[in-house]
Amino acid sequence: MKITVLGSGGWGTALALLLLENGHDVTLWSYQEAESANLREKRENPVLKGVPLPEELKLTADMNCVRGCGALVIATPSFAVRGTAAQVRGLLDPGAVLVSVSKGVEKDTSLTLTDVIAQEVGEAHPVVGLSGPSHAEEVGRGVPTAVVAASKDRAAAELVQDLFMSRRFRVYTTDDVVGVELGAALKNIIALCAGVCDGLGYGDNTKAALMTRGLTEIARLGEAMGGRKETFAGLAGLGDLIVTCTSMHSRNRRCGILIGQGAAPAEAVREIGMVVEGYYAAANAKNLADKLGVEMPIAQAAYQVLYENKDPRAVIAELMTRKKKHESEESWV
Numbered sequence: 001m002k003i004t005v006l007g008s009g010g011w012g013t014a015l016a017l018l019l020l021e022n023g024h025d026v027t028l029w030s031y032q033e034a035e036s037a038n039l040r041e042k043r044e045n046p047v048l049k050g051v052p053l054p055e056e057l058k059l060t061a062d063m064n065c066v067r068g069c070g071a072l073v074i075a076t077p078s079f080a081v082r083g084t085a086a087q088v089r090g091l092l093d094p095g096a097v098l099v100s101v102s103k104g105v106e107k108d109t110s111l112t113l114t115d116v117i118a119q120e121v122g123e124a125h126p127v128v129g130l131s132g133p134s135h136a137e138e139v140g141r142g143v144p145t146a147v148v149a150a151s152k153d154r155a156a157a158e159l160v161q162d163l164f165m166s167r168r169f170r171v172y173t174t175d176d177v178v179g180v181e182l183g184a185a186l187k188n189i190i191a192l193c194a195g196v197c198d199g200l201g202y203g204d205n206t207k208a209a210l211m212t213r214g215l216t217e218i219a220r221l222g223e224a225m226g227g228r229k230e231t232f233a234g235l236a237g238l239g240d241l242i243v244t245c246t247s248m249h250s251r252n253r254r255c256g257i258l259i260g261q262g263a264a265p266a267e268a269v270r271e272i273g274m275v276v277e278g279y280y281a282a283a284n285a286k287n288l289a290d291k292l293g294v295e296m297p298i299a300q301a302a303y304q305v306l307y308e309n310k311d312p313r314a315v316i317a318e319l320m321t322r323k324k325k326h327e328s329e330e331s332w333v
């Protein structure tokens with residue numbers, strides 16, 4: 001199939017290589033001509049060092065490349081998803097499937113990214129979210145990875161499963177789009193917090209507690225928004241949480257480490273240099289939690305550190321001394 005991947009960051013590039021390996025006719029589109037020219041010249045993406053870009057991979061910054069494609073993969077940072085989808089609107093072939101692989105929630109609307117894309121391209125085009133524990137650096141070097149393709153349109157989810165699936169990339173399907181997308185977006189907050197704990201010199205106990213309680217509150221918000229509880233125990237929930245909270249590939253975790261070591265949040269985000277989705281997701285989670293009346297103490301604490309200059313140690317002390325609770329809300333009811 002003719003496929004364009006929109007966004008030539010680490011993730012777009014790793015997925016373009018995977019699709020090429022699966023025998024598709026693949027174009028990798030860059031936001032800026034200079035970025036595309038650099039890829040054409042070096043045949044390597046600077047964020048995926050040592051991974052060559054074969055000659056068969058087409059590289060361009062001309063959006064006309066999406067004409068005639070059966071599938072489009074949107075792999076820009078979350079803030080650029082709406083603008084990118086709007087640009088392709090008049091160029092799509094009838095029935096072309098859109099695949100969202102970005103992780104986030106739209107800042108002003110709190111919409112999931114598949115909803116943002118659907119708003120821009122219209123209902124004639126199925127939209128699928130692809131997510132799970134998948135660092136670009138590792139997919140780029142071909143290590144076994146498993147993800148989930150989520151769509152209300154079963155045929156579209158199964159098409160995406162077929163396009164991406166290979167001996168090294170296993171794809172499951174689900175219809176719980178909200179669950180998958182919220183798991184993907186919100187775990188970045190917890191990864192940032194895990195980094196803060198590492199930067200403060202706290203240990204494995206602290207991180208395990210943070211991950212477990214973090215997942216509980218992600219699932220609580222997810223369920224309030226229509227997601228299914230079991231999705232948060234799956235690849236896009238627990239799976240992605242484990243990978244981002246424990247790996248140095250995670251820029252959210254690396255950003256948190258800098259904050260834990262004393263950097264101001266905005267300075268830490270700048271130093272990472274690439275998009276730190278957890279920074280924006282913390283503001284979105286706070287808005288959503290307030291709007292829906294959902295208790296999300298860790299996301300609230302992250303918001304205070306990131307946007308209100310509160311000291312991480314003080315915020316963690318407050319989390320530890322909240323009023324006593326049962327572990328499960330269903331206990332003894």
Ligand SMILES: NC(=O)c1ccc[n+]([C@@H]2O[C@H](COP(=O)([O-])OP(=O)(O)OC[C@H]3O[C@@H](n4cnc5c(N)ncnc54)[C@H](O)[C@@H]3O)[C@@H](O)[C@H]2O)c1
Nearest residue numbers: 008009010011012031076077078080102103135136274275
């Ligand atoms: N890197 C990973 O391992 C990974 C894995 C899964 C999902 N994701 C998600 O994929 C998305 C992209 O991540 P990445 O790691 O490839 O990012 P990146 O920081 O490596 O690259 C971002 C790309 O987006 C482009 N861009 C910047 N501003 C733009 C705009 N206004 N319009 C269109 N394009 C623009 C940049 O030119 C760059 O090529 C993020 O939402 C991320 O959470 C990343």
